[in-house]
Every structure is written in structure tokens, then in C-alpha cells.
Amino acid sequence: MIKVENIHKSFGGTEILKGISTNFEKGKTNLIIGQSGSGKTVFLKCLLGLHRPEEGQIIYNDKKYADLDEDQRTDLRQEMGMVFQGSALFDSMTVQENVLFPLKMFSKFPKNEMNDRVDEVLKRVNLVDAHHKLPSEISGGMQKRVAIARAIVNRPKYLFCDEPNSGLDPKTAIIIDQLIQEITQEFDITTVINTHDMNSVMEIGQKIVFLKNGYKEWEGTNKEIFKTDNEAVTSFVYSSDLFKKVREIYIKEV
């Protein structure tokens, strides 16, 4: 579980995050949504420890990030997996080497055990024939799967995803969403996803945090988002006719 208490973050005198508090629960897919410029990426980078908030606390299973020394922070980061928007695969390494990287860096497993583990996670993300291919030789969807495999190979406690289905076709996007949700439940990890994709919100949003201008405007589940009368949320989520229609049908049925 990740507990966020009143975090503030500024860049060059401009306050981007203005006191956000929330909880991200274990075994659930937690989504951060909001318009561009609402502070989602900065918030995610604060959760990852890439930005340090000027005020407030981020607590990872009772470990207060601000109170940890550099070595403890390094240890904590090894408990995190991250899927970047552009996958961020090391382009000079093959798919297998990319997934092997965190293991080679931090584990003391024998070589064959590491390779077995890589095979296992690549199989889990349905990539069995791409071991020796370079990232530039595989599709965007496959790159995302490799990024997920790399993020989970060290059995993290926390999984962070920055727009994991951006640039993917709708079918692949759904497959990636489902894969992330299955992995979250299977490994019982705390997953936080930064997304713009309303399909993801409807499908896997077990907890949704809506940000607006650096504030937490609303939070709830994908069921509650249909019923909310918060104007900022409805104007963002139901900006397309399709989702307006989906909402109408849902409300009628319920």
C-alpha cells in the first residue's frame, strides 16, 4: 500500500502539486487521470522517487520515503517496477537482456536460474519468440509487454505505469490493460497507472484519482465514476458522445 499525505511540488516557482493526499491499495489497479498539465506525471515521478516533494509524505508500507537514507531508498527502488510511456527499453540490448537486466544488477541467482525467470515472465506476457530481437525490431505492443516483463521480473511490491497503452491500437490497449490487472492480482502488488485512456478507466479502474490543476478533484471506483455529479470529472470523462452514451446506458441499467 502507498499512502500519500499532502504532497506539494513546485518547479521554478510554479506549484504543480498543491497538497495531494490519497491511498493506493495493494492488489488493486489504481488509476491517476486528469487533463494534460494537471500534474499526473509529476505526481507519478514523486511516487517513484524521481522528484522530491517540498512538503508532505509518501509512505510505502510504513516506510516514509523522506526518512530513508540513500541506501534504503535504493533498496526501496528495487521493490518498484515501472512501465514507461515509451517503454524505455535499452535499445542496445535484446529483449532477453532487457528483462535480465534488473536480475543481473541486483540478484545473486545463478545464471541458469535468472534465464529461467526471464523465460517465465516473457511467457507470462505472451512473448515466447522474441528473446533475441532488439527493441527496434518488435512492435509497440510487444515493446510494452517487454517493459512489463522487465518491471515484474524482480517480483516488485509496487508497479507504476505511465500511459501504458498510449500509441497502441484499441485491441492491443485492452490486452495490455488486462495483462496489468491480472499481474496486479496474481502477484498481489500495488499498481498505480497514469492514463488518459477512458477505456482503461472503465475496464480496470478499481480506484481512480482525478487530478485538476494540481489538486485531487475526485476519487472513487470505475462504478462510482458513472454516478458522480462532479462537473470537472464528468466533463473530462464524458467528453465524447460514445462515453456519454455508455454512461446513460449504465445509469439506466443500474
Add this chain to the structure above:
Amino acid sequence: MTYIENIGRYFIMLKEVFSRITKWSMLKQLILKEIDDLIYGSLGIIIFISFFIGGVVAIQTALNIDNPLIPKYLVGFTTRQSVILEFAPTFTSIIMAGKVGSYITSSIGTMRVTEQIDALEVMGVNSLNYLVFPKIIALMLYPFVTAIAMYMGILGGWVAVVLGGYSTSAEFIKGLQIDFDTFHVVYAFTKTIVFAFILATIPSFYGYYMKGGALEVGKASTTAFVWTSVAIIIANYLLTQMLLG
């Protein structure tokens, strides 16, 4: 103000480069890869340029010595001194700033743009140590490149002088051997070690701290080349004053 800020950030970066050292088994592979990319990959251009520069130095010296009282072996002597003291260590380093420096800046810069550096940081890897330290260690082999440049420069001079008929082979070799001071080679290699450190770290600095996209990667490479060259020229002056002055 930006210059002072950058100098400060550069030294903070150096401190970070030498802290939280990457696991040896990984580091070993990275160092070998960097030796291949930075040292072995540069040998071709260095051999080519040194050979012809040596040739040109020898021809120009020979053409400018038309006084019959000046011995012909002076062509070999001047070529040796020019190549060992300046052309091999300094001129080669400026070429390396263009070749190796822009490669370092653009490769690290691309990793920054594509969030690969963030990925390293998130995993708990000290990205500066992982990316820059192996380059520094690999470039500590740079004196070998300089030694090859010295050899090829002098060989180029000998070939140019003998084939062009400016002097005899015996005269040239006599000039190479006359008044030889081994400290000049020590001086050249000392300079080369300092230049190697500059070559590894300044381009890394511009790549690591760049912001933006593909266009900025190109701009950062150019800026890195300019400042690496400036740093080499200044270091060359200071080291010459300290070691030979």
C-alpha cells in the same frame, strides 16, 4: 552565470559518478564494450589522420629548410618533436572530441530523451556511475591510441620525406634519434590521461543533463564538442607550463 552553474553541476556530477559503484560483473562488460566503441573504434581514423599529418609536417619542415648550413637530419628531428609533443596528444584529442565526444553526448542524450536514464534510476541504479564511469576507465587506455598516433605520424613523415626525395632515410632516422628526451614522451602521455578524462566527462555531462527532443540531442553534441575542445586547449596550456615551463 550559466557557465558558473554548469561548472558547479559538472563537479557535482563527477562526485556522483564515483559513488554507488555498479556491480563488478556488469561493470566489466560495460568497460569492455566502451573500450570497443571508444578506443578500438577510433583507431582507424587516428591512424589515417596521424600518418598524413606526420607527412605534411615533414614536407613543410623540409621545404622551409633551404639553408645549406642547416643539417638535413633536422627534418626528422622536427617531425619527431612536433608529433610527440603536440600533434599526437593534442591534435588527436581534438579529433577524438569530435568523434568520441559527439558519440557519448548523443548516446547518453538519446537515453535521456527516451526515458532510459529514468528507467535506470527507478530500478535503483546510479545512472551516472553506470553510464559515465565505464567510459572514464575505457578512455584510460587512450595513451595507447596516442602511442599509435606518434608511431604513425613519424612513419608518415619518413614515407613523405623519402618518397618525396626531400632527404635520405638515414638522415631522417638520425634526426629521430638525436637529442631524444624520454620525458617528452612522459609529458605527452600525462597530457593524454588528462585529455582522456575530459573526453569522457564533458560530453557525458552535456548528454546527461540535456532537456528536450532529437533536435536538442544534436545541439548538445555540438555544444559538447566545443566545450571539450576548449577544455583540452586550456588543459594543454596549463600542463605544458607546469611540466615543461
